Amino acid sequence: MEERVGQLWDRFITRMAHQGHPQAAVKLDQVSGPLGVFYRALGGNSALRISATTATLHQARRSWLHRVAGTGRKAELAWQDESCLYLPACLDLFAEPQLNRDLYFWLAALAGTPIAAETLPDTSWIVESQQRTCQALQRYQGLRQRYQRLVKAYIALRPAPASLKYDAAAQERAIQQALKVPGSVTELPDGKYAPAPVALWLHPDAPRCGGQAADGEISDRQASQGETRQAEQRRRQAERVDKPDEQGATLGVRHEADLFSFAEFIKMDRSTDEEDNPDQAESIANDIDKMSVTQDNSTVASRIKFDLDLPSAQEDDIPLSEGILYPEWDYKKSRLLSDYCRIIPMRSRHAVDAELPQHLQKPARRLRRQFESLSLSPQWIRGQYEGDKLNLDAYLDYRGSVANNPSGYTGDPRLYCQKRPLVRDIASLLLADLSLSTDAWVNNEQQVIDVIRDSVHLFAESLHASGDQFAIHGFSSRRRQHVRFNCIKDFNETYDAGIRGRIADMSPGFYTRMGAAIRHATELLSHQSAEKKLLLLLTDGKPNDLDRYEGRHGVEDTRKAIQQARSQGLIPFCITIDADASQYLPYLFGVQGYTVIRQAEQLPKRLPQLYMTLTGKLYAG
Template sequence: MEEHVGQVWDRFITKIANQGYPEAAVTLDQVKTPLGVFYRALGGDSALRITATTATLHKARRSWLHKVAGTGKKVELAWQDEICLYLPAQLDLFPDAQLNRDLYFWLAAMAGTPVPAQTHRNLNWIVDNQQRTSKTLQKYRGLHQRYQRLVRAFIALRPDPVKLKPEIAAQEQAIQQALIDPGSITELPEARFAPEPVPLWLHPNPPHNGGLSSSNETKDRNASKGETRQAEQRRRQAERVDKPDEQGANLGVRHEADLFSFAEFCKMDRSTEEEDDLDQAEGIANDIDKMSVTQDNTTVASRIKFDLDLPSEEEDDIPLNEGILYPEWDYKKNIMLRDYCQIIPMMSRKAVDCELPVHLQKPARRLRRQFESLAARPQWIRGQYEGDKLDLDAYLDFRGSASSNGSANSGDPRLYYQKRPLVRDMACLLLADLSLSTDAWVNDKQQVVDVIRDSVHLFAESLHASGDQFAIHGFSSRRRQHVRFNCIKDFHESYNAKIRGRIADISPGFYTRMGAAIRHATDLLGKQSAQKKLLLLLTDGKPNDLDRYEGRHGVEDTRKAILEARNQGLIPFCITIDEEANQYLPYLFGRQGYTFIRQAEQLPKRLPQLYMTLTGKLLGS
């Protein structure tokens, strides 16, 4: 009973203390797509993805209601770094939902406005934000009215300086003046408390990762996208610290500071342990303002686990050669790292010849009929001296030219259409992402890898019927030295029961070093003699690996590999089921270079249709 009363009281006082307007709330998920287009249209960095920020402590004076409720200690403010644009997960600052929506777009525009680095370091946060505001309004004059509406509504919510103590009133008056007339305030009056946070400005001291990148030998992550695609993703502030000296910790010391420090440190091996109570673990993480992480170099079970994760030589796929070295793009240094990644071509050891699965036989028959007719379909060739029918456009041009020149023999009389069999001089390489994320579930009956298997089966059946040259490969990686490139069907191989057996043996691998795989696929496809060469990438997520390939580095290297493929005359195209694809694929493939399948279970049907549409455009049929 006592616990129930406590819960009721907590909900009641928290609701009263909340100064927002939940009924007018706008979430980041609701505006992320148009916001991404808006941000990049204004010149924002195309490689940055938009994600939820973290709540950080502020030192402003809290009201008594906040103190009673235990709330109001943290605030979510916008900021950006070289990887992401961080915005609040939800905005309910204003009673009007349109104003909350406008605030998202204003923050995105402000974050995308560059400030000279040498100037930024010498400015305090209030001057910096005023400068950004002024530059944003000067550059995008269409934002003036939106900004003025936000300022008027925001000032109406701020405390009245007349009712505040003198030192706090001076601060508040300066902030309101800086909002109304950006650039008019050069410094903030001093006071015992920090001013109230300003959600119309960027974070005065944004959190950073604290250099948490560890060495390749000790860092391990879980590649399953199911664990990273949370309904609410928030960035955590962290710092790397030295390992505490346990021998120096003496419980006999009674100094309060020493006891507090010793009680805070807890040795936990989070590379192997998992928290059973995930809700409790998330609650603890949310309460911590900064997580301090250290690295223990002692040999522990994680090293054994790492070895066990790799299959033995007898159980692993068959390597086809010792490996092929490829470069990788370092966007920070603006150089290509020569011989940096190793592609290991492999072939399934356990694949057994088989027929098409029963549940795919009916759609396969329908697709075979469609693609067989596609191969036999004739095309009309214009500009012929004789043919099957008259080209009216060419005839009118010819007659007009003759009339203007006064000669009946003026112009080239190629006035006929001629019907000829369509020659599909086409080569396609399907590159499937077989990373560990494909082990996730699409629905209660299917995993992503099951959907990929079915899609590849129907794709192979369709292209075999069309007569087009095609190859199928899969890839996954475990750091740069081990990029697995699984050969399912090569260009020189005939499609038969052996190939169907390899497709049936497709299974989840490791991580997604996409750039190296695309470079190797480019080399294989580039050797074909076809007139048109299509590189299809089938994936469920963005580039990532255990090392620094996570984040911006992987995105930039993949983009570089795609540009290299285009320069060699290939047509790269991506098919994805990743719900956040619009955050990075336009930067990688361009607006017309990818498609998103909303319902992953529809991929087997959609993949052959997409191929038919793409090749129809490429071949002009």
């Protein structure tokens, strides 16, 4: 009974202390699409994705109601780093939903506004925030009215200076003045407490990671979906520290006030998924303001390293060469690192001849009929001296040139269109991501790798029927010196039971060093003599690897590899089942260079259809 009463009281007092307006709440998921376009259109870094921020501790004085409820210690503020723009997962600050929506767009504009070169690194938070505001309003005049509405509504929510003590009142007057007239306040008065966080400005002390991840510590992402997806993306403030004494610290004084500042090292195993109460563990993690992590050379870490190690030579795929060296793009230095990555072409050791799986035979028969008709479809050829019909546009241009040219030039007399059988001269290379993330499950029914196998099976059946030249390869990686490039079908190989066996033997590998794989695929395609060359990338996530390839570095290198492929006349196109792909694929492939399959189980049916659509556009153009 006491526990039940305590729960009811906690919910009541927490609800009373909350100062938001849930009925007018706007979630980041609802505006992330237009917000990303808005942010990049205003000059924001195209490589940055938009993600939910995490609440951070502030030092402002709380109201008595917050103190009773035990809330109000943290605030969700916007900030950005080299890989992400972090915004609150939900905004319910104002009673009007439109104002909450406007606040998202204002924060995005503020983050996308560069600070002037003369701004010094030691500029105070209030001065820097005003400078950002002034530059944003100067560059984007259309935001002035929106900003003024936000300021008017926001100041009404902040404490009135007259209700505060002298030092707090001076701080609040300075902040409100800075909001109303940006640039008019040169410093923030000192006070016993920090001022209340300002929701219209960026974070005054944005979280930063205290160290880079060591090799082998970054695990491959799993394809997770559901209501907790956005919460899992939140950035946590962390620091990397040296391993302390195993004995931990000794608590000498047991005063209650000291308990809140005491930190003790506790050796805990967090490398496995077993947890008696996962919900409680997540709640505890959410209450921690800064997580300090260290590396422990224990038997558990050794086991994980062994699990991710390469298989023995007797069990591994057959290497076809000692390796091919390729460069990698270092975006920080703006140069290619020559001979940095090693591609190792491999072929399956255990693949055996196989027939098409039973559940794919019916859709394969239908696709073969569709693709067989592609080479028989007629095409209108323009610019002929004689033909089946007159090209009206060419005729009007011809008559105009005759009438307007006094020199007697009669223009191009090739005014006819002729219907001829379509001759398809195209070479396509399908590059499949075989990283660890493909070991995840789709709707708890089948694994991603099973969906990829089915898709590749139907893709091969379709292109074999059309007569188009095609190759199929898979890739995964374990650091830069071991990028596995699995040869499933070369251009010079005939599609048969042996190729079907290799497709059936595809299995999840390691990580996703996408740039090196694209460069090698580009090299293979460049040796084909076809008129059109299509590079299809089939993936379920972003570029990543055990080393620094995680994050911005991998994205920038992949983008550079795609640009290099286009410069050689290739047409790269990405098919992905990653729900977050719209955050980074436009930056990599362009807005017309990718498609997202929302339901992964639809991929086997959609992949051949996409190929037919893509090639149809190529020849129509």
